[in-house]
Every structure is written in C-alpha cells, then in structure tokens.
Amino acid sequence: MKTFKQILLTILFTALNAVMGAIALKASVGQGAFDAFCNTLSQITPIKVGTWIIIICLSVQVVQILIEVKHKAFTLNMLAATLVPLITGEVVNIIY
Numbered sequence: 001m002k003t004f005k006q007i008l009l010t011i012l013f014t015a016l017n018a019v020m021g022a023i024a025l026k027a028s029v030g031q032g033a034f035d036a037f038c039n040t041l042s043q044i045t046p047i048k049v050g051t052w053i054i055i056i057c058l059s060v061q062v063v064q065i066l067i068e069v070k071h072k073a074f075t076l077n078m079l080a081a082t083l084v085p086l087i088t089g090e091v092v093n094i095i096y
Helices: 002-027 033-044 049-070 076-095
Strands: none
Touching: 002 033, 002 076, 033 049, 049 076
C-alpha cells in the first residue's frame, strides 16, 4: 500500500509540475532553457510543445538505458522513469 501511495503521489506531483510549466509557457514568463527550446521547436514545426518534451526526454532516457545496460547497471525499476516525460508532455499538450 505504501508503494501504491508513493506512485500515486509521484504521478500527481508530476502532473502538477507540468501544469505549472504549461502556465509559464502560456504566459511566456519564467521559461527554462529546455521549455524554451521545445517551444521554439513547436513554433517551427507542426509538432506540439508537449510532444517535443516527450520525444527529447525519451531519447535521452534511451541513451541512458543503453549506457547502463552496457555497464550492467540496468534494473527494471529504471523503466518507471519513462512515465515522467509521458505525463509531463501530455499535460502540457492539454493545457498549452
């Protein structure tokens, strides 16, 4: 039950963080470098900001997984990190 609560809270606060990031993008204030980069990519291509967030973050995670597999440090728990960009990207696409 404790693990379920931790997962639920992680999903909730990840979505809340994405909401705040989408609001900052919408207001064009307080953008970080990564958000500004994704925003610029979405302005020059037909792909939305949240989709760019998903593409870039999952690409980086694939490289990380490949490096960790090579060094035999990979565990299945690391695959749970792929949920964060998926949640973030979808929430940003909904709000922005």
